[in-house]
């Protein structure tokens with residue numbers, strides 16, 4: 113359906129500072145066509161800033177690259193015509209109705225029959241019966257749908273979705289993701305940022321960003337296996353005293369409660385083994401070797417990165 | 423910054439301007455308060471000023487100085503007393519007393535009948551009836567002055583059988599004290615047209631870009647394939663319509679209620695008013711691209727509105743201002759527009775007479791648009 117390069121986003125060394133503070137540092141990224149690429153990271157890590165640089169809304173201080181084969185610095189006009197950008201904060205007109213917002217966008221992009229295009233989009237996002245409702249009066253979940261509808265209406269080749277599911281209830285989140293998957297199945301490339309770890313599992317590939325730098329990337333499995341973490345799952349009653357003791361033990365880098373168990377991880381497997389040996393004799397607790405979760409990996413990456421910073 | 427040719431080459435130029443325009447109209451339609459303001463500002467101002475104009479002055483405290491004791495003199499005083507305009511409070515005995523009454527503000531009006539006035543009237547010499555007006559209240563003084571001549575003439579014809587030759591048998595020699603350009607309603611309606619349009623047009627467009635930034639809609643708008651010029655024209659055009667509506671309201675009321683004539687070509691007046699509206703809208707849009715928030719935008723509008731009102735010749739006669747102020751006045755669209763409106767409405771001037779002021783309006787508009795398009799922030803940097 114779409115023509116263009118197989119690498120849809122290809123940027124190198126993007127750096128951006130605000131008021132002397134570097135917010136995105138030397139960021140490189142490749143996203144292949146048809147991918148759902150998850151862009152994960154805590155709040156303030158530079159996700160929005162990176163996305164804005166990709167679609168020409170911010171000019172990088174240094175670095176270069178292309179988006180859909182067009183230079184992100186000199187050809188942002190061409191990029192804008194082919195990219196659907198869903199902003200983190202609702203940015204359609206709150207004083208226009210659903211239909212009016214969509215028709216406005218259709219007209220700007222030169223869609224053949226704006227009224228028709230708006231109607232189709234309303235149908236697709238399930239907003240039928242609410243066409244004449246003022247956008248500002250919609251609930252959070254409906255606003256998100258409308259935004260997604262708006263940025264897909266002009267038939268873009270790339271979607272940049274900035275925390276599209278923030279503050280949306282779990283059911284709406286699930287529906288949102290299935291919509292994203294069906295869009296990708298049609299050949300769209302989707303870059304989606306989120307700070308929900310569980311959403312990483314829904315992406316073909318992920319990049320984890322913290323403090324303006326990408327700390328890990330690849331498929332979820334790759335990220336986990338490249339982390340070099342060894343993790344034990346501890347279960348039993350009354351885990352809290354154990355957690356406190358483990359946290360102060362040398363050779364254990366991370367202790368995180370997960371429901372009724374503890375994840376105990378270390379970067380050096382041997383050191384971890386010897387550190388936990390004394391605790392394992394306590395029959396109150398059951399120790400099992402397990403895979404680190406993505407969250408373990410990210411928290412560890414962030415800690416390490418923070419240590420480097422300070 | 424982008425080159426002009428680049429802007430016009432962009433595809434779908436008119437389509438995008440139209441899309442933007444339609445969006446603005448839809449938003450405007452929902453914004454009841456703004457709409458109400460746009461209609462009520464001109465109406466309110468007109469009514470406020472209109473009272474001052476329309477209540478042809480009542481009971482203006484007046485002093486009379488009779489330099490001769492004649493029938494004509496007594497007849498004039500009787501006529502003045504009979505009208506509701508003047509309240510004769512004092513009969514001054516000396517010119518000194520007469521001056522003092524005016525200077526102290528005890529009276530706003532003084533009528534002096536000089537010696538040998540009656541003889542002059544009867545001989546057809548057109549002697550001067552001296553009228554001194556405290557023109558610090560130019561509106562009141564102006565209308566009273568306008569009324570005076572007719573009253574006196576009628577009185578003379580009626581009481582003394584002095585034939586009405588079509589022209590008055592005397593000359594009213596006015597001395598408007600303290601404000602040499604004693605004004606009349608004829609000046610106020612054109613002035614009001616200019617100031618109301620300046621104020622409303624500046625404020626409404628100066629808010630247009632900052633509003634998008636503050637509501638966060640700018641991020642969406644900037645991510646769409648639309649150029650600053652398209653945004654500007656799309657945002658300005660609907661307000662041209664509103665400006666024309668306001669202008670029609672003011673001119674219509676001026677003609678119907680205050681009998682301001684339109685001596686010149688109505689079409690010319692309409693075209694030049696539209697030009698003036700567009701100039702102010704461009705200026706407002708420029709402020710909008712320079713300001714960081716709506717408050718700043720309003721402040722900038724006010725910063726330009728106040729001096730333009732003071733220096734345009736609306737409140738103070740242009741010719742009476744120091745030279746530097748006159749030059750400064752030239753940079754305000756209002757100055758040129760007031761000249762244009764006065765000339766077209768009252769003097770029947772043609773475009774040929776108004777080349778300079780028209781060209782200045784066009785120039786100011788293009789400068790404002792140029793600044794706006796280049797200063798428009800196309801990124802969020």
Ligand SMILES: Nc1ncnc2c1ncn2[C@@H]1O[C@H](COP(=O)(O)OP(=O)(O)O)[C@@H](O)[C@H]1O
Nearest residue numbers: 130131135153154155156157158159160161162
């Ligand atoms: N326009 C701006 N001016 C100044 N600081 C900014 C601006 N935009 C973002 N920042 C700062 O940059 C950092 C990264 O922001 P952002 O890219 O929005 O992170 P994220 O989207 O991952 O939450 C934050 O600390 C934020 O305060």
Ligand SMILES: [Mg+2]
Nearest residue numbers: 159160200275
């Ligand atoms: Mg963000």
